[in-house]
Amino acid sequence: MTIEVTHEHLVVERRSPRVRRRRWEQRYRLVLLVADGSAAAVAAFVIHAAYGRWAVALVLPPTWIVAMLAHRSYDRSTLGLGTEEYRRVLRGAVALPALAAGAYYLFTHDSGLFHDMIMATVPAVAIALSGRYLLRRRMHRRWARGRDRSATLLVGPSHGIVELVTVLRRGGAQELQVAGVCLSDPENATEIRKLGLPLLGGVDDMADVFRALGISTVAVLPAPEFDASVLRRMSWIAAVQEVDFLLAPVLTDVSASRLAVRPTNGIPLVGIQAPNLSRISRVPKELLDRSLAAVLLVFLALPMLLIALIVRLDSSGPALFRQQRVGRYGDHFTMLKFRTMRQDSETLRAELAHLNQNSDGLLFKVKEDPRITRVGSFLRRSSLDELPQLINAVRGTMSLVGPRPPLPEEVDEYTPDIKRRLLVKPGLTGLWQVSGRSDLPWDEAVRLDLGYVDNWSMGLDLSILLRTGSVVVRRTGAY
Template identity: 80%
Template sequence: MWWGAMTIEVTHEPIDVERRRPERRRRPWDRKYRTVLLVADGLVAVVAALLIHGAYGRWAVALVLPPTWIVIMLVHRSYDRGALGLGTEEYRRVLRGAVALPALAAVAHLLFTRDAALLHDMTMAALPVVAMGLAVRCALRRRLHRRWARGQGRSSTLLVGPARDVLELVAVVRRGGAQELQVTGVCLTDPENATLIRQAGLPVLGGVGDMNDVVGALGIGTVVVFPAPELDASALRRMSWTAAAQGVDFLLAPVLFDVCAARLAVRPAGGVPLVRVQAPNLSRAARLPKELLDRSFAAVLLLLLALPMLLVALVVRLDSTGPALFRQPRVGRYGDHFTMLKFRTMRPDSEALRAELAPLNQNSDGLLFKVKKDPRITRVGSVLRRSSLDELPQLLNVVRGHMSLVGPRPPLPEEVEEYSPDIKRRLLVKPGLTGLWQVSGRSDLPWDEAVRLDLGYVDNWSTSLDLSILLRTGSAVVRGTGAY
């Protein structure tokens, strides 16, 4: 069999299934990451114990806390292969451990020790140990992702399935930044579409029947299979056996790519494992904490930034004629209209000149209107846009309840009139000062990608997602990608 200039010889040796066990092809970074994390957790517990000892002068917690914390992390599966390097899931398991630590201390106090001082110290130790544990995981995860970005420690991956699904997953993975999976090649169920795969820069290594040979010849560590009419239950079962025999991870890609893992759960029915997709939780009760946090945090920011915002307004007025603030009708949650505020970055006659600049629109594939080096932008306006300082007056919109700190981009009324029913799902949540669209490339993104990100935010909203977007906003502003 020939793939390019490479010849692969396939031998068919009998396998003694009772005596021969497959040697799992570990992820290159797996064992070292797990070891470093285990040692770091031990050191974190020691430091936390010493802090408590320094505060209360008792040595018992220094002896008990380190092994207890390691056991709790093992029980909560913090070192499981499936959670390492994932960020949110790692952090969630550490937080569960922080809750378990005082609970376990209370049980030990009631049943065994009757030592109130030890119970107090173990309870007080929960805060520093979880804070340092989360910081360690964040640092290790960033270091791991930097290595992946350099092409180090990634898992050689074979994709098996239809060309269209392969291309969609590859596009999503590439947009997601540094990833563990490094696509080595593709085995197609529809080889007639091989040209599309090659145009995407991926080698086509054969069909479904060639998977076993490709895995053995190229040292594949992970196989990702896409559902297809050609792959029935029997075929998928045999493919999983083949992967298991060679010690390879076997992953079945979901039909829905934009559903976060937290919304997926396996529900057995008559011995059949069905995947449950949980509906997005957009109720008032679920969003009340976000509402309170948005308004209170925006109010604090307005107080802190009042003087700088006055200075920006003064500079805008001195730079060009017209008001300091730009007011524009936008559409909020459930289609309600509101007046959005920004520092003015364009000439007063900018709307009249828009028709003349239509041929220069960078987003001609959708409803957005963006022009690089827009001649309507003032000198100060270009600086404000690159630094995103023009968005600061929207803190007033957040305080008034029209907007949120994190959410989809606030659309214009004429844009909403062109929305399809699917796109109108963006209006189920408040628009935001920042969002997935803003931290993923802003105006450089095509319209369909901006829509995909906004719909993904609506469907997968959570407090942790909001926090991650807020943390990414700073670096996005510094880079200035897509800000024009």
């Protein structure tokens, strides 16, 4: 395979999509700078209102911007990513007291200014994160409308491209907009046509496609014929035409926070940090789960009693449904839900096997299930039937966020890989629930749960909790 880099590859159209995208990126960074400076200024005035000192209003905004720059919170790679962007802001905020302490001991010796800088950190973080969240939502809305997206060319084998496109389309609004495909195995073009994507030739046509379509990003997927020399020439072609060059890893479903480049004798090796599932690392999660679940139970006690009464009046049987489920490390526990089915529902399950919506896996889900009561249908679609699981969270048998709690007979059919789901507690919500719930095929549900186990963090839990509200309101996959 030969890829030549010639003088004509240096010609870049001035009004190409990649030029417009870079202008948009510059504007977005400028807006972020203004938002961060404003957040620091507002925090400084809050402290001034409390203590009556003006010095912090002059010192905090530039210091805050320097901290954000030092922790690369304006990098191109973090724009719109959410968790990683927020993590860098928090790191910069942690550094702010250290900067204030250094300035106090080396220069100012003003204990009042030192105190005010420390006190201003919390409101500055709260306002800055809120501002970035709103800007990120606005950016995603623009992406959803097809604006400011990066025209992307996919290069590689058909099977890898099919998998990548499936994930991109399932993930909602995102920056990459697939403009076409260059295949390393053109004989398998049928799979690409099924996706409705333009087939733009082979790998040797990549440079011509850059110029013809104004491509701003190329994503290269692993292929046996892509050795180091071929990939190097691809990156050269992308560089001279100012096209971002992305190399998709062989191992997917790994969060960016677990990846690190480790140069060894000039070779950039990608290190993957092992999942941190120790008991000590999960203490903050345990505290959050039990305390938040207890608070929610207090506030929801009366509505839950009302729901229980309605369930009892609607049909014969208890208000709560108790079922054995499998928790962390394979331990069994009794999961609680509001009863949504007739009492003889289990005896009727065999008669409804042919209606199973998840016949590709171990789950049993039936749309318009005749076993569901009138009130039960509403409770399921609104997810109110899950509220008693807050009791499980307080007891410590479940978490607020985690994989779906499986049945013992499902676990009996698990392969060794799928059993990794049992390394963490099951949750009331999780990646599976906020990504489609019962509408997802079994393989996809397993992939999401395993991805959660490997990439768990407090930031991921908080992002899932924030997404849960909108999913419940939309009733996505609830039946």
